[in-house]
Amino acid sequence: MILMFGSVIDPxxxxxxxxxxxxxxxxxxxxxxxxxxxSKSSNGCIIYFMNEIKSFKKNDGGDDILAFKSDFETCLIGNPPLFGNISSSIIETNGMDFYRTEITESSENILNFNFTIHKCTKDIPKDYVSLMGYCTLYI
Structure with missing residues (x-):
């Protein structure tokens, strides 16, 4: 998980x-x-599931904290939250289908979600690895 200062926009x-x-x-x-x-709230948190959120904004600090999933290797190199990459994506499964979550930075401090479903295993990238390890970064 990448933990950072930020706020949800356009849910x-x-x-x-x-x-x-x-x-x-x-x-x-x-x-x-x-x-x-x-995202952190006064009583705990608000959880956004796939297709329930479109974007979030990076903040320099304050009380707004959020976290999103990222693969372990992405967390090891570069500058957060996308670590020098154009986008960050993970693939997860509900046991039947595979779901890809991709995060891209569209403008300064705005990051967007894109969700896709893969019903055929031929659509899954050959280098797909299940989200098992994780890193936690505070930025």
């Missing part, structure tokens, strides 16, 4: 409010295959 809906500690919220998102992003 498709309001997400799902969860009570508990921030750490519990981040771990719930990490373990939930269709969780796209989690």
């Amino acid at each position: 498709v809906n309001s997400g799902k409010e969860r009570k508990g500690s921030w750490e519990e919220c981040v771990m719930e998102c990490l373990k939930t295959w269709n969780c796209a992003l989690v």
Whole structure:
């Protein structure tokens, strides 16, 4: 998970409010295959699932904190949150289909989500690795 200062913009809906500690919220998102992003709230967090969020904005600091999934290798090189890459993507499965979440930076400080589904295994990249390891970065 990449943890950073930022705020949700342009949500498709309001997400799902969860009570508990921030750490519990981040771990719930990490373990939930269709969780796209989690943002900190006064009572816990708001979890946004795939297709429930379009974009978020990076902030320099403050109380707004959010986290999104990233593969372990992406976290090792470059400058966060995309680590010098044009985009960051992960593929997760619900046991039947494969879902790809891609995050791209469209303008300064704005990052956008794109979600796609792969029903045929031939559409899955050959280098696909299940999201098992993770890194946590505070930026």
